[in-house]
Amino acid sequence: MDIRVQEAAFDLGAEANAFAARQRGMGAIVTFTGIVRDLDDTALRHMQIEHYPGMTEKALAKIAEDAAGRWALGDILILHRHGRLAPEDAIMMVATASRHRRDAFEAATFLMDFLKSRAPFWKKEETAESADWVAAKADDEAALKDWE
Amino acid sequence: MMIDVLYFAWVRERIGLPRETVQTDAETVQDLVDELRRREERYDVAFSDISALRVAVDQELCDFDTPLKGVREVAFFPPMTGG
Numbered sequence: 643m644d645i646r647v648q649e650a651a652f653d654l655g656a657e658a659n660a661f662a663a664r665q666r667g668m669g670a671i672v673t674f675t676g677i678v679r680d681l682d683d684t685a686l687r688h689m690q691i692e693h694y695p696g697m698t699e700k701a702l703a704k705i706a707e708d709a710a711g712r713w714a715l716g717d718i719l720i721l722h723r724h725g726r727l728a729p730e731d732a733i734m735m736v737a738t739a740s741r742h743r744r745d746a747f748e749a750a751t752f753l754m755d756f757l758k759s760r761a762p763f764w765k766k767e768e769t770a771e772s773a774d775w776v777a778a779k780a781d782d783e784a785a786l787k788d789w790e
Numbered sequence: 791m792m793i794d795v796l797y798f799a800w801v802r803e804r805i806g807l808p809r810e811t812v813q814t815d816a817e818t819v820q821d822l823v824d825e826l827r828r829r830e831e832r833y834d835v836a837f838s839d840i841s842a843l844r845v846a847v848d849q850e851l852c853d854f855d856t857p858l859k860g861v862r863e864v865a866f867f868p869p870m871t872g873g
Binding site for chain 2: 676692694696697700701722733734754757758759760761762763764765766775776777778783
């Protein structure tokens with residue numbers, strides 16, 4: 643299990659390859675990457691990501707352990723950035739490895755659903771005119787109920 | 791007792807500081823909130839709608855009726871937006 647919270651940018655290809663190289667006997671690797679996207683109406687200048695050092699790492703470890711308890715996984719990677727990001731920057735990634743694809747796919751979805759609403763990160767979108775905290779979506783909270 | 795109180799995102803901005811140490815006899819998180827609200831208007835405004843806030847006690851998400859006995863750290867913040 644590899645959990646990292648960092649300000650620095652990461653190389654998606656290098657991380658995916660390093661994760662794959664660590665596995666033995668795993669038939670499936672799923673990766674998901676979150677990217678800073680432009681807003682619908684205005685140009686986004688930056689996305690600021692704040693987090694709660696200490697709690698963040700614990701919350702991510704708990705989410706990863708829950709996933710490991712639910713699916714037959716060889717390994718899990720969670721990497722999440724904080725600080726000031728620009729449009730098109732990668733914010734975070736998860737990777738899961740399993741013998742068969744279903745476990746890796748479902749576990750990756752589970753990790754993302756819980757990471758959205760249970761890991762202490764907050765996003766702020768800065769445009770030329772304003773800076774606004776991103777509001778949590780009811781859909782994201784509802785998605786957690788599907789896993790009960 | 792002394793408790794470290796932390797604020798994140800817009801709660802931090804409204805209150806105007808990221809953390810402070812509070813001397814309190816509050817029995818629960820809700821009591822602590824009530825105590826802070828009586829202090830100054832900026833606290834009163836930040837905590838005016840508790841349903842818009844989440845709380846972590848010693849870095850675990852909790853409810854507002856959580857007891858504070860033996861607790862070292864309480865954090866207030868809006869619903870999280872990771873990923």
